[in-house]
Amino acid sequence: MISFTLNGAAVCCDASPAVRLSEVLRGPLGQTGTKSGCDAGDCGACTVLIDGEAACACLVPAAQAEGTCVTTVEGLKASAKGARLQQAFLARGAAQCGICTPGMLVAAVALLEREAKPTRALIKDALGGVLCRCTGYGKIIEAVEDAARGSIHAEAMPEPGHAVGARIARLDGEAKVAGTEAYGADSIPPDVLWVRAIRAAHHRAGFRFGDIEGFIATHPGIVRVLTAKDIPGRNIFGVIPPFADQPVFAENETRFRGEAIAAVVGERQAIDGLDLSTFPVTWEERSPVLTIAAALDPAAPQLQEKRPGNILVRGHVETGDVQAALASGAVTVEGSFETAFVEHAYIEPEAGWARRVGDRIEITASTQAPYMDRDDTAAIMGLAPEAIRIIPSACGGGFGSKLDLSLQPYVALAAWVTGRPAAMVYTRPESLQSTTKRHPAIMRSRMAATRDGKLLAMDFEGDFNTGAYSSWGPTVANRVPVHASGPYVVPNYRANTRAVLTHCVPSGAFRGFGVPQTVVAQEQMLDMLAERLGLDALDFRIRNALTDTTPTVTGQVMGDGVGIRDCFEALKPQWTQLRRAAEAFNATSERFKRGVGVAGMFYGCGNTSLPNPSTIRFGLKPDGRLSLHQGAVDIGQGSNTVIAQIAADALGLALSLIDLVSPDTDLTPDCGKTSASRQTFVTGTAAERAGRALRQQLLRLANAGEGATLSLDSGTLVVRDDTVIRSMNLADLPRDAFGYVQCAEATFDPPTSPLDANGQGVPYAVYGYGAHLAEVEVDTRLGRVHVLGIVAAHDVGRAINPILVEGQIEGGVAQGIGMALMEEFTPGRGENLHDYLIPTIGDVPPIQSILVERASSAGPFGAKGIGEQALIPTAPAILNAIHHATGARVMQIPATPERVLAAIKTRSP
C-alpha cells in the first residue's frame, strides 16, 4: 500500500512498489493528465512535481512517492501561478496537439515557484526537459513570460461576421491546458484485455511458430495469441487501395525489423509481466537489402513478387526540351544530394482500444484518417465498412504517420475474437521500429540558366527508399516530380522518380510527402547558379518566381493567388541587413562564422490529381445553438477552430453559437484525411458552402433577401432586413432525422485533372507558397551549426486564424531545423528519443512569421493550406546559410557537426 498526497488530497493505492509512478497516476488513480511518451525520461511529458521539484513520473518507482506531495497538471488550477500558466498557454496558442502541455505546464510551475520573474534563459533551462513536436516552443516561452508578468491577453470571441481572421484561442484548448483531453491511451476502460505484438528483431527473417497452445497454457492471464490465420478478412492493408501490400501479421518471412508476426492478448498484469523472449518462435535471419543501391542491384532479393527490380512505382513530369536547353545554357550546375529517414516523433505513441458491439466494432484510437481506418479495418475483419465505427481520440501529434493503420487491426481482432474490449499502447521503441518514416532520398540534378539570370532547364532524378511496403510511396513518387522545380518558371524540365523497396521500415507520409527532400537539392542548386551568374540569391529567385500568369512545370496557370514573389519581397529588408551584418561579423571572427541563406517553396493542397472530397453537415438546433459536424481530425493544427470560424462567417451568425460534433464515422460525414495541407482548403470550402446553404435556408424561411442579418437569441431566430424583422421560435419548427430544425450539408472536391504521360495537367486546385530566411553561426573548428534566427514569409491566401497559422509556421520550422541538422533514423539503431534527437527548446531560435495574403479564388475566403508548407524551406535555407558562412556545401543531411566539418575541409578555395 502506497500513501501520498496527490494535488492536495491524501491518496492510498495498492500498487506494486516498483511500478512507475506515471502508471500509478494514470491507472489506479485515474489521473490521465500526466502523459507517457517514452518511459525513459527522454520526453518529459510525464513531468510532475514531487515535493515541489519537477520529476519524470516514468522514472520514479511508486514506492518513492510514499509520504510525498505530488502535483500533476490536474492540480495546477488550485494555485494562482498554475491557473495563470494554463490561461496563458491557451491564450498564446502554446498548446497545439496538447500532449506535451501537461509536462510543460508542470515544469513551468516549478520554475515560477523558484523564480517569479525568470529570464528567457532560465525558462529554457526549466523547460529543456520537455519535448514538443508541434509548436517550435516560441509560444510556450511567451506564455510562461505572460504568466510571470500576469499579463494575459485572451482575445474575445468575435462578433458575428468577424470570425475569419480573428486571433482567437483554439476552441478545443481548455481541455488541453486542464489535462483533461483524452488521447489514445486516456479513455481505455479498466476491464480491457491488453495486446502486445511480437515483432521481428531482424531486418529480414524466416520464422516458424512453436507451441503456441503450450505458451498460453504456461502463462496465466494470457488468453489468446493472434496470428495471420486468425484474420477473418484479408491479411493486407495499405493507404492507397490499389497498392495495398502490407500484412497485419507477416506470413513465412518478415521484411523489416519491427514487423509483427503475432499478438499476445491477456490481462494487464500478464501482458506487463511478459518476457517477449519466451514467445515460441524460431527465426532464421536472412540477408537484407537496406539501401536504394543494394535494392537496385540486379542480384538483390526481390521484396515483392509484383514489383520487379524492387521498384514500387515511378513518377515522371516533362516539358520542353531538357537536353537541348541544358546544352544551350550559359551556365549549368549539377549536384547529388542525400537525405535520411526522419521519424515523426510525435510525443504520443500509437494508442487506442476497441470493443465489439453486437456485430459491429468500435475503435477509439489516435488517428489522422478515420474513414480510411474504417474501410481498411473492415476489409481486414471481413466486415462491411459500416460495421466498423472509428472514434478518433485526441491526437497527440501525427505529422503524417497516423494516416496509416497501426494498432487498429490488432485491437479490433482481439475484441472481435474474445468478445472483450481490447487495448494497445505502443512503447516508444515499438513506435520507432514499426511506424512510417520520411523517405530517404538520393537526388541528382542539373540546372541551366541564361546569362541574364533566367532559369532555362532542370533535369532531376530522385530515388526514394520506400521501405518494405508501399504506404505512401506512390504519393511521394508522384508529388515530387510536380514540385522538384520549386515555385519557379522552368521552361524545360524533366523529373523522374522511383520509389524503391528495401528491407526497412515502410516510409510513408511526413509533412511534405517528399517535397522537403527535393528542396534540399533544388534550392541549393539555385544558389549555385546565382553564384556562377554573380547574382544576388534572393533577386535571382524573384526574377524566376512563378506568377499568376506563368505556367508551372505541369502546364498549369493558376490565374490568381500566386504569392511566391510577395514572400521573397517580404524577406528583402532583413536579407540585405542580415547578410551585411554577417559579413561584418566574419571580418573579425576566425573560428565562428555567420551566414544568411534563403529558400522558397510551393506546395499543392490536397491529393495529386485524385478526388479527395470533404462533406460538412451544419444544423440549427431547437434551442438556438448550431451543430457543426466537423469530421476533419484536429491533430493540433487547429481544424476544430478554423473550420468553425469559416462556417460561422459563411452563415453570418456568431462563432460562439457553434457546438462541435467531433470526428466519428457514425456522426460526422467524411472529411477525408488530415494530410496534404487540405483541411483548411478542402474541408474549409465544404464548411463555407454548408454555411452559405444554411444561411439561404434560414433566409428563405423568413422570406428575407440576401442582405438580411441573422441573429439567434435563446431559441429565437431573428432575421432583419431593411424593412422587416421576423422572429421565429425554433422550438415550434419541425425537426429532421438529426433533430435539427434546419440543416445543410455540402461537399467540396477540389477541381483537378489527371496528369498525362508527361505529367501535364492540373494536379492541384491551389498551391501554398513560402520563403524562409535563415541566419546561422558555424563553429568552423567543430562543424557545429547554431541557428540564430528564422524569418518565414508564407502566402496563406487568407489567415483564417493568424495565431494558428503562426503556430503551424513555428512548428514547421522547428521540424525543418531538426531535419536539417540532427534527425536521422537508422533501422535497428537508436530506437528511443535519446538517440533519435529532435530539437529541444534550446535548439529553436526566434522565428518571425510574415503572413502574406494573396487570396485564391479556389479557397474559402481565399485561404490556402499551411501545414506542410511551413516545414519545406527551412532546411535548404539553413544549408544555404552554412554555405554563405563558410563556403562549404553540405549535400547530405542532416548536416551533423561531422558532415559540416568534412564539407569545410573539402570546400573549394
Place this chain on the structure above:
Amino acid sequence: MYARPKTIAEATHAMAAEGALAVGGGTDVYPAHVGRPLSRPLVDLSRVEGLRGISEMAECIRFGASTTWTDIVRAELPPAFDGLKAAAREVGSIQIQNRGTIAGNLCNASPAADGVPPLLSLDASVELASPTGRRVLPLASFITGYRRTALAPGEIVTAVIVPRPSPAARSAFVKLGARRYLVISILMAAAVLEIDSQGRIARAAVAVGAASPVAQRLPELEAELRGLAGKPSAIVAPRHLSGLAPIDDVRATAAYRLEAALSAVGEALDLAAGVA
C-alpha cells in the same frame, strides 16, 4: 522483491540477493526497462539514512551517494567544483537532475556519464560498504570498463570523496552534444588548474569522457602544462590524446571524437585558466 532499507547494513544485506539491482533516482534503471518487466530484485537506496548531502571536512569534501545533481548545483562549493556543477547542469534535464544521484551516475558506468570527467579531474574516490566492511577506491579503479564497476555482490557506494582542493584551483567542464538539452555527450572535457602567483600553472588535471570505454585523465598533457604561463590550449596536441580509444556510434565517429577532444580539452583548460 522490492527492498526499502533504512540503514547501510540493511542495504548491503539486501544487495547480497542474487541479481539484486540498486535503485537510486531511477533515472538509469527505468530507461533500461522500457517495454519489459523489472524482474530483478530491487533495492531502493533512496531512504537509507545518511546517504544524501554534501559535507565539507578539513581534508576532503564528501558527497553522500544519494546526493542529487540538483543538490550539487545548489550547494556552495569552492571554485574547484565549478566544473562539477557545470556537468551537473548538463545531466539530462532538470527532471533528471532532481532525481539522479552522483553514485548512480558512477555505478551505471556509461562512457558518456557526465559526472565522471569532472570527478576524475578532482581526484575523487569512491567509498563502498559491504556486509563485511568498508573500502575506498580511487574513481579510476572503481569504474573498470564499459558499464562495469568494481562493486562486489552486496556492496553499495556510500559516498564520493574529493580531497580538498587548493583554494586557488579553478575548474571547467565542456560538453559537446548534438542538441542543447537532454543530450548524451559526443564528448566531454573537464579541467582543474592551480595557477601560482606568477601566473604559471602549478598543477593541472584534465579528463576526457565519451572517447574511451571509461573517461580518461591525460597525464602527459598534465605534466607538460606544469610551469606553463599563457593560454594553456596552445600546447594541446593530438599526441596528448593517445590514451583515448573512441568508437563510432550513432552520435559520432571515432575520428570526429578525437578532433572534438582536441578542441574541447583546450577550451576547458582556457576556461579554467580564465583566458577563454
